[in-house]
Amino acid sequence: MGWFGKRRSSTPAEETPVRVEPLEARSASPAEHKPLREQVEGAGLPPEILDAATAECDRMDGLDPASPEYSISLNFLEVILSLPWNTATSDNLDIVRAEEILNARHYGLHRVKDRVLEFLAVKSLCARRNPRILLVDDEVIARENLTIVFKADGYEVEAVGNGLEAVAAMEREPANIVVSDLKMDGMDGMELLQVLRKRWPDTKVVMITGYATVKTAVDAMRQGADQYLGKPVNLTTLRRYVAELWEQSLRARHLRGFVLCFTGPPGMGKTSIGKAVAEALGRKFIHLSLAGLRDEAELRGHRRTYVGAMPGRIIQGLRKAGTRNPVILLDEVDKAVRDFQGDAVSVLLEMLDAEQNTAFVDHYLGLPFDLSNVLFICTANGVDRLPAPLRDRLEIIEFPSYTPGEKLQIATRHLIPELLNQHGLDDRLVTVPAATAARLISGYARESGLRGLRQQIASLCRKLAKRVLIEGEDAVTVDEAMLQDLLGAPTHSFASARTTPRVGLAASLAWTEDGGEIIFVEAARMRGSKQLILTGSLGEVLRESARTALSFCRSRAETFGIDPEFYAASDIHVHIPAGAISKEGPSAGVAITLALISLLTGRAVRRDVASTGELSLLGEVLPVGGIREKLMAARGAGMSVVILPQGCEARVGSVEEEVVEGLDIRFVTTMEEAAAIALCEAAIPAGNA
Secondary structure, X not given: OOOOOOOOXXXXXXXXXXXXXXXXXXXXXXOOOHHHHHHHHHOOOOHHHHHHXXXXXXXXXXXXXXXXXXXXXXXXXXXXXXXXXXXXXXXXOOHHHHHHHHHHHOOOOHHHHHHHHHHHHHHXXXXXXXXXXXXXXXXXXXXXXXXXXXXXXXXXEEEEOOHHHHHHHHHXXXXXXXXXXXXXXXXXXXXXXXXXXXXXXXXXXXXXXXXXXXXXXXXXXXXXXXXXXXXXXXXXXXXXXXHHHHHHHHHHHHHOOOOEXXXXXXXXXXXXXXXXXXXXXXXXXXXXXXXXXOOOHHHHOOOOOOOOOOXXXXXXXXXXXXXXOOEEXXXXXXXXXEEOOEEHHHHHHHHHOOOOHHHEEOOOOOOEEOOOOOEEEXXXXXXXXXXXXXXXXXXXXXXXXXXXXXXXXXXXXXXXXXXXXXXXXXXXXXXXXXXXXXXXXXXXXXXXXXXXXXXXXXXXXXXXXXXXXXXXXXXXXXXXXXXXXXXXXXXXXXXXXXXXXXXXEEEEEEEEOOEEEEEEEEEEEEEOOOOEEEEOOEOHHHHHHHHHHHHHHHHOHHHHOOOOOOOOOEEEEEEXXXXXOOEOOOOOHHHHXXXXXXXXXXXXXXXXXXXXXXXXXXXXXXXXXXXXXXXXXXXXXXXXXXXXXXXXXXXXXXXXXXXXXXXXXXXXXXXXXXXXHHEOXXXXXXXXX
């Protein structure tokens, strides 16, 4: 008989699939438990979850409703029923719309946006492919009818007569979805299902039979069928199941293993980009902050043996979202703590690993929940603190510092109008010219991100609101003088190029969490006993750079015209000002060496030259990071020549024109080349040094 014929069946024809439940779940229950048991039976739970929920209902039958155990079981069942085991939102893959959303929410960040759009483009192209369906039934009419139906829906269809032919068809070209009858000659549907699950585990399977009983349904679902239908088949239901299974297959193939990690300084918009991704996809958004998290039970939940136990934050987030495929932002993942009290990072390994998160087990539930459809996005200020196994599971996307030009555009287009409105002002009452906004950025909000800039603009708005009310001014134009009067003296000032060159003084470029910095290295020589004195709150790596620089100068004394015995009865003191601020890293190696060579030869370092680079003991200049931010610092300080390692040339080529404009960038491979560029030709007399 075909799928449209009336076969002898033990159950009446239904338009919905046979409920999958164990036989013992249908036993009678006390009247007070019947509504809850009916909710469990009608919730469409996966077989394993249904078994656990039904067993909990059976356990409650023997408990006193006033007992604590009864409340624990009741809460457990309520959690199971509230979870979105089968509910998912459809993805919006309109890449043009996604680009408009990203551009409307954020100015700049072009590389970050491009990477997100690339992901959406790949997913959109994959979704356009016509899925392949294999129909397996021994009735020719049934095969022909369903072939017409699914071809009209845009599917590629192949129809065969039994399980053996189906296996041969799968070997030729695997199908995405198999719709199979249960009773067939040669190899029946259950035998075919076992082969499919062993050889093609990602293929979705819908089982159909005219002998629809609870037992056959349970057996098919336990063997691995994704859906089960009785005959005669309701075409609307079957088509809906096939469409849902194809969408699940797409998510599993193209989102599995896709974990972005946005890294960069605070205030760069990492969290808001994550929200924009969720909005572009049309998914629910869940934000979880992991800063200071040390107890893994926060994520994985507490076991029900504890008083007041509850699920972890992942399961709670899914309950709140009501969908099994939200976007979950794991914020400040680098600040999760690993110590003797717990290891929250180990839970992240399971959550983010595509091979493990298909069966994530929360301690409270004790049951597997499939997280493979979740799009995880992590944020971090830096990835150095993350363990290597976790970094391997992440695709790192760096958020570069905003340039002054980008911050000016963001301030004038977005922040100033938004904050004026929030403080009861508008552009008719207050005008902030671009020049004033630029001064606000350079003098009061020089950090890489926008958080400090927002705070300063908000402070300015509060003071302007007070001024408008007290003085009754109809219109206020904020010039630079008024800005300083309202906010006080600028809190930031770039170290600038010195007006005259000095012997033993060199400028170095450094990277900090607030962006690029220019620091000055000072060197002095006095009578002593071969001591190298290092001050300025220097870290161990920076101290090693100073020792390397001194050893290099001693080994190449003749090359630079230095007295070979200069260290015999002398002490050398290297100091980097701003001693209250800790300094670390190898980037100042070239500048320290230039300061020492200048000190020992009497030749000053040019006042308009700044350098960055690590020095090897043999005099090689090695590449360092943070080049973009360092070039921005050099421009702000009025430097015209920047000495960089040759290994950084490719990075400079990818930097915006705005950053390198007006800079003469010199690439060097050896310390001799750097000294030839940086040192003045003639020595300065000792009395003028």
